Amino acid sequence: MHKGSTYTIGKILVEKIATENDTVSQLFLPRDMPNFCVGCTKCILQDEQLCPHNEYTLPAAKLMNEADLLIFTTPVYVFHTTGQMKTFLDHFAYRWMVHRPEKSMFNKQAVVISTAAGAGMRPTNKDVTDSLYFWGVGRVYKYGIAVQATSWKGVSDTKKEKISHSMDKLCSKIKKRENNVTACLKTKILFKVMRIFQKKIGISPLDKIYWQNNGWLDKKRPWKH
Numbered sequence: 001m002h003k004g005s006t007y008t009i010g011k012i013l014v015e016k017i018a019t020e021n022d023t024v025s026q027l028f029l030p031r032d033m034p035n036f037c038v039g040c041t042k043c044i045l046q047d048e049q050l051c052p053h054n055e056y057t058l059p060a061a062k063l064m065n066e067a068d069l070l071i072f073t074t075p076v077y078v079f080h081t082t083g084q085m086k087t088f089l090d091h092f093a094y095r096w097m098v099h100r101p102e103k104s105m106f107n108k109q110a111v112v113i114s115t116a117a118g119a120g121m122r123p124t125n126k127d128v129t130d131s132l133y134f135w136g137v138g139r140v141y142k143y144g145i146a147v148q149a150t151s152w153k154g155v156s157d158t159k160k161e162k163i164s165h166s167m168d169k170l171c172s173k174i175k176k177r178e179n180n181v182t183a184c185l186k187t188k189i190l191f192k193v194m195r196i197f198q199k200k201i202g203i204s205p206l207d208k209i210y211w212q213n214n215g216w217l218d219k220k221r222p223w224k225h
């Protein structure tokens with residue numbers, strides 16, 4: 001919820017990428033996911049609608065399902081993502097490929113942005129990209145920078161210029177794939193492994209039925225081409 005360096009970098013990217021025809025929606029943490037996952041496993045074993053925090057999870061899921069591009073921003077806290085971000089991601093374990101991945105994810109792009117004073121961007125980005133890859137997001141981009149500051153005001157002009165330039169490059173990569181996103185090789189391999197898993201072993205009958213109903217245990221695939 002605090003609008004520091006990380007939020008500002010995300011905003012710079014949005015300003016570069018969004019046109020007047022786009023809708024930009026934002027979730028702020030912890031406001032939009034204030035409760036820890038309680039580990040009831042209802043989402044995994046029964047139905048995600050039954051999550052005790054469904055007043056937060058369902059709107060967030062709808063927003064993400066409808067979006068063309070997902071941007072996650074997180075500062076580095078003790079070498080990892082924030083507790084708030086982890087709490088958010090914990091609520092979407094049911095949509096990991098090992099369970100019931102959401103079909104629209106395979107044709108989406110996502111960006112993960114982290115900032116640190118000095119170090120820890122790599123494990124922090126991984127904390128988020130682990131979920132994105134296992135959700136099946138087609139293309140995932142990472143950007144981490146040591147801003148050598150604890151607020152955007154303290155970031156040097158040289159750094160700000162470098163960040164702006166990096167956001168330009170990221171923007172053109174994303175635009176190039178706009179309307180033509182397909183899953184990257186990593187996602188396709190993960191899907192293939194999970195498909196074998198669903199066919200041969202499976203964790204819950206619910207997951208298997210989901211895969212069957214989508215035709216994924218046969219010839220159908222969730223990506224466009």
Ligand SMILES: Cc1cc2nc3c(=O)[nH]c(=O)nc-3n(C[C@H](O)[C@H](O)[C@H](O)COP(=O)(O)O)c2cc1C
Pocket residue numbers: 002003004005006007074075076077078079080115116117118119120147149150151152
């Ligand atoms: C609780 C806490 C833990 C932090 N841990 C790290 C860290 O492990 N490594 C680091 O380089 N900076 C660390 N920082 C500094 C922030 O990551 C850094 O200032 C970041 O740019 C803040 O982003 P923001 O302006 O978006 O809040 C920490 C800051 C806080 C408040």
